[in-house]
Amino acid sequence: MTDAELLTLAGELGFDRAAVLDTGEIPLEPAFRKYCQDNVCGKYGANYACPPDCGTTEEMARRLRAYRRALVLQTCWALDGQGAEQIRSAKASHNRMTRTLLDRCGGGLMVGASGCDVCSPCLRPAGEPCRFPELRFSCMSAYCIHVAKLAERCGMTYYREGTVHLFSLCCFDRLEEP
Ligand code: SF4
Numbered sequence: 001m002t003d004a005e006l007l008t009l010a011g012e013l014g015f016d017r018a019a020v021l022d023t024g025e026i027p028l029e030p031a032f033r034k035y036c037q038d039n040v041c042g043k044y045g046a047n048y049a050c051p052p053d054c055g056t057t058e059e060m061a062r063r064l065r066a067y068r069r070a071l072v073l074q075t076c077w078a079l080d081g082q083g084a085e086q087i088r089s090a091k092a093s094h095n096r097m098t099r100t101l102l103d104r105c106g107g108g109l110m111v112g113a114s115g116c117d118v119c120s121p122c123l124r125p126a127g128e129p130c131r132f133p134e135l136r137f138s139c140m141s142a143y144c145i146h147v148a149k150l151a152e153r154c155g156m157t158y159y160r161e162g163t164v165h166l167f168s169l170c171c172f173d174r175l176e177e178p
Pocket of ligand 1 (some may be wrong): 120123
């Protein structure tokens with residue numbers, strides 16, 4: 001698909017904003033890994049797509065840069081007072097939309113708005129193998145993507161009071177084996 005076709009499809013699927021970048025333009029900040037280790041989201045060591053299981057910061061960067069082009073996708077959600085449950089639901093919707101877009105394009109690498117939620121719960125805590133390795137996706141944080149800088153680069157709003165802005169990527173044009 002051309003860049004223009006990708007942007008049109010993103011709009012048709014309901015994304016609020018979208019932009020196409022070279023993966024080399026995606027700002028990475030390996031020091032952000034410490035935020036995963038702080039485990040505020042509860043997925044550190046509890047999800048195969050999250051640190052430490054997903055790989056080192058270097059391995060994640062290589063996985064991303066193994067694709068040439070990235071479609072940056074944003075949805076914006078006005079907060080309605082439901083708190084964490086609304087955000088969880090919004091992330092799940094955003095991830096489903098991202099998967100749909102990737103499937104419509106014939107595949108690629110998905111970077112989600114949150115850690116992999118294909119199974120509930122993930123089988124990592126039970127010590128069982130990942131059930132759907134071909135559908136597994138890591139989140140922006142697991143790749144140490146500096147989302148505020150990325151949003152600025154794409155001309156997208158990163159923060160506005162009363163609104164949650166969610167981001168994901170679909171990466172295309174494989175250059176090498178990740
Ligand atoms: S596909 Fe299922 S088992 Fe595999 S990482 Fe995702 S949630 Fe966990």
